Amino acid sequence: MADRDDERNRLSARAARYARVGANVGGAAARIAGARLFGGGDRRSGAQALTEALGGLKGPLMKVAQLMATIPEVLPPEYAEELSKLQSDAPPMGPAFVKRRMMAELGPDWQARFGSFELRSAAAASLGQVHKATAKDGSPLACKLQYPDMQSAVEADLRQLDVLFAIHRRMDPAIDTREIAKEIGARVREELDYRREAKHAALYGLMLQDEPQVRVPHVWRELSSGRLLTLDWLEGEKLLSFKQHSLEERNRIATAMFKAWWSPFSRFGVIHGDPHLGNYTVFSGGGEPQGINLLDYGCIRIFPPRFVGGVVDLYRGLLENDPARVVHAYEVWGFKGLTKELIDILNIWARFIYGPLLDDRVRTIADKVSPAQYGRREAYTVHKALKEKGPVRVPQEFVFMDRAAIGLGGVFLHLAAELNFHRLFESAMVDFSLEAVERRQAEALAAVGLRATS
Numbered sequence: 001m002a003d004r005d006d007e008r009n010r011l012s013a014r015a016a017r018y019a020r021v022g023a024n025v026g027g028a029a030a031r032i033a034g035a036r037l038f039g040g041g042d043r044r045s046g047a048q049a050l051t052e053a054l055g056g057l058k059g060p061l062m063k064v065a066q067l068m069a070t071i072p073e074v075l076p077p078e079y080a081e082e083l084s085k086l087q088s089d090a091p092p093m094g095p096a097f098v099k100r101r102m103m104a105e106l107g108p109d110w111q112a113r114f115g116s117f118e119l120r121s122a123a124a125a126s127l128g129q130v131h132k133a134t135a136k137d138g139s140p141l142a143c144k145l146q147y148p149d150m151q152s153a154v155e156a157d158l159r160q161l162d163v164l165f166a167i168h169r170r171m172d173p174a175i176d177t178r179e180i181a182k183e184i185g186a187r188v189r190e191e192l193d194y195r196r197e198a199k200h201a202a203l204y205g206l207m208l209q210d211e212p213q214v215r216v217p218h219v220w221r222e223l224s225s226g227r228l229l230t231l232d233w234l235e236g237e238k239l240l241s242f243k244q245h246s247l248e249e250r251n252r253i254a255t256a257m258f259k260a261w262w263s264p265f266s267r268f269g270v271i272h273g274d275p276h277l278g279n280y281t282v283f284s285g286g287g288e289p290q291g292i293n294l295l296d297y298g299c300i301r302i303f304p305p306r307f308v309g310g311v312v313d314l315y316r317g318l319l320e321n322d323p324a325r326v327v328h329a330y331e332v333w334g335f336k337g338l339t340k341e342l343i344d345i346l347n348i349w350a351r352f353i354y355g356p357l358l359d360d361r362v363r364t365i366a367d368k369v370s371p372a373q374y375g376r377r378e379a380y381t382v383h384k385a386l387k388e389k390g391p392v393r394v395p396q397e398f399v400f401m402d403r404a405a406i407g408l409g410g411v412f413l414h415l416a417a418e419l420n421f422h423r424l425f426e427s428a429m430v431d432f433s434l435e436a437v438e439r440r441q442a443e444a445l446a447a448v449g450l451r452a453t454s
Contacts, residue, residue: 092129093147095119101145105228113223117143125278127154127191127298132233140233141220142295144194150227151192158185179334179396187273187400191298194229200297201231202448204272207264213256213291215283234293236281240414242289247418249289253282254417255424256291261408262428269308269441273400274299275407277414301400302445302452305437306332311401312432314350315425319358326350334395342392345385352378353405356421365412365421374413 093101098119102110111117115134123130128146135141147153165181190196198219205216217232224230242253257275264270272279272294279296282289310332317325323343330338330346351358356365366374386392412419445451 092121092124093145098131098145101148102228105145105225106223114141123278125296128227133230135220135223140235141223142217142231142233143223144229144231146192146194146227154188154192158188161185178393180394180399183396183399187299187301190300193226194224195226196450197229197297197300198224199448199450200300201229203270203300203444203450204264204294204297206444206447207268207270208260208294211259211263213252214260215291215293217293217295231295234281234283234295236283236293239277239280239282239292239411242282243414243416245289247416250415251417251419253289253292254412254415254419257408257411258419258421258424259428260292260294261404262425265303265308265311266428266432267437267440268444269303269305269437270444271301271303271401271404272297272299273301273404275404275411277411299400301397302441302450303397303401304452305434305441307397307401308437309434312429315354315357315429318347318351318354333398336393341385342389345382345389348378348385349382353402356409357425358422360420360422362418362420364416364418365409374409 098121102117106113113136115136115138117133118131120131121129122132122142125144127150128144131143131145133141133143161181161184165178198221201217201219205218208214208216215234217234220230220232239253242250257280260280261272261275264272274296280292280294283291283293310329313325313332314329316322317329326347327338327343330343335342335346356363356367359367441452
């Protein structure tokens, strides 16, 4: 009875904080709007108020807020800095409730379908928690079990996202966020569907089957459902534990990361939109790091082949100083109302993102710029210029591409890797053609039962 009461209290607490966050965000919005209307306060104060409001909800909205903080100039720097501090600390489901959740997903005999199952969670995620288990044959398993009532929680959070973007629109924005909001909503809703995530994992297994530096877990479909995902448990160590290792070892890990992200994109038009430190570990062999385990497949973006062509066109246009090809790339991506002034502004950010790929030499990702200042000068210049031009609508498909590039750059910063990123990219793009990407994508999606992202 005590366990049941404890779980009931946990659920009540979770429901209460979802109810509370709306009032908290609304209160923060009122403070910010009042400060702007009457000329009092400052953006730092408003940013802290918003962070405090979101701090009571360590779930989907926290994830959305962190995503917003990674997109340059969607929010003023004070807000991005504060929101980036948010960390997930969702309270775990206890053993008694886990048993009931597992019964709901796999039936009353669920325990008999495993060799063993640890009722205490091994890790927490924003939408669920991970349990270590074994299959009947002894194979180690990772079981991701979704928290209860996540669908209504996500919808409530996305409504609050509208409040955040309304705040943003009152700040003389340089970026029009309407397409960004649409993209975030679509991808976060997808993450609720663990059957789709299982297909994503199978897709990555197919795309990276010939890449020994990247391990993808096998999906145990008979032990999975819409809210339970069972994968191989892949042993590995956290990336940050290798920061003091030799440059050779750090470069090996960084190369594996590059291949894990760019090979699927260049060959199949698929990208992992969430390259944060919790989504992979490093596996070793012979006492040395050999590559990465790619663990999470909730945030996957499947692009139309034309978008991949736009990425390649922009790269080639910048590399060969071909303005017409650059303009064509932006048009393919969906930017509207392009003028010479706007193109020049967009090129500032493009040259920052593409800079390491354009530079045919061994270098760090920041190249003599301190990690703390990496990208800040470019972001400030772009923001200032766009403020003078008026809000620019960022195309929907650009959102996770940009996020992945920035997140991956952050990994290379952590590792202080020194690589020839240009040659790695050229290798990923060798023999590139839209027709080949379209064919490979269609065949791969059909093989795992997926359709292209809308």
